[in-house]
Amino acid sequence: MSHSNRHVPAIVIGRLPLYLRALTQLAAEGRRVTSSQELSEKLGFSSAQIRKDLSYFGEFGKQGTGYEIEYLERALREILQVHHVWEMALVGGGDLGRALANYNGFEARGFRIAAIFDADPQKIGTMLGAWKIQPMQELRETVREKKIHLAIIAVPATAAQQVAAELVEGGIRAILNYAPTTLSVPPKVKVFHIDPVAGLQSMTYYL
Amino acid sequence: MSHSNRHVPAIVIGRLPLYLRALTQLAAEGRRVTSSQELSEKLGFSSAQIRKDLSYFGEFGKQGTGYEIEYLERALREILQVHHVWEMALVGGGDLGRALANYNGFEARGFRIAAIFDADPQKIGTMLGAWKIQPMQELRETVREKKIHLAIIAVPATAAQQVAAELVEGGIRAILNYAPTTLSVPPKVKVFHIDPVAGLQSMTYYL
């Protein structure tokens, strides 16, 4: 069966990283084989859903046995294109920027911060972890030069749209946006939005 | 029409905070009235979807005119129960914990950190912003005493499940989880998961 030419719903793509995360955890526990059943219990999706999601991309399991963890892990990494490491630009050297710069969970999952930018003259030139904070004026050129395709926006909401526009001009293709505002970008540019308060608000509804 | 007795899909609840965010922004710009079309353009959902989502809760607009921003804003705040401020426990005083403690965007949207906990003896007793970091041993009692119903987990993945268990014992009803791992909690406890790397991975698929 040819799978690669089918259209895969975005909601399926959104679950793959969670499958990958669970597999990596299982591998770290020394496990070699798992099943859609076990993943179901660990993740809270139905086993049928997990099997169907994977079936968009190929046949990764063995009937009667389950999935060889390392093999499926590698397959998912290739599908998601995180078998190599992506370099990212981080915009915003405030508290959140610092937390992201110091976060050591990126690399193992396919990402690395390559440059940090800020608009505050007080911060420019100072070190944040291993990086020297660069002025916004250098963003476009650095991003182009270093062939950076991903960026993280960690600036106040009021500045976020302007930053997004500059990132797009620099050729950025995907943005992880921590500012609590919607960004307007060309359709070819992907945006993933993180708003903890929105998450909290959708939980308080039920309390 | 009686709306309050219908079942509202969770996916609808998840969008309400985004509507609320957009309305607050419009109000800050001095606007008094908006329409489902305008919100549609700002947020990227269809205007029909916005109207239908709101219709689960009542009739908030005027035909031919649109929505009075302040009125709809207040209505959404009540629906989401963020017309009063919720106190939260923050577990984890690392870089992420510090960023969350210093974040000034909580209060205006209905949340406030009331206590911070950490397991590291080096950190206990030291100040993080306005808070003195408390030991994990005090978590259950403090949470009960201060009637805290929400918590943020900002600890490494390896510690997250244990922390979640203690939070549940303390009577916490909703958890914002920053640890990149699935939490197992009783069904009455809500969990909202934030995993920036999962977000990045679902974007690199398309690049």
Add this chain to the structure above:
DNA sequence: CCATGTGAATACATTCACAGCA
């Protein structure tokens, strides 16, 4: 015999399109 992979069936979510009212 066990767990996958997958069409068919069901359930859920979105969009259409228009009646109805300011």
Add this chain to the structure above:
DNA sequence: TGCTGTGAATGTATTCACATGG
């Protein structure tokens, strides 16, 4: 007229249930 609110129609996603093959 202009925009809401909403049944009906369409489109998506999930689950069922079983043939298949290790």
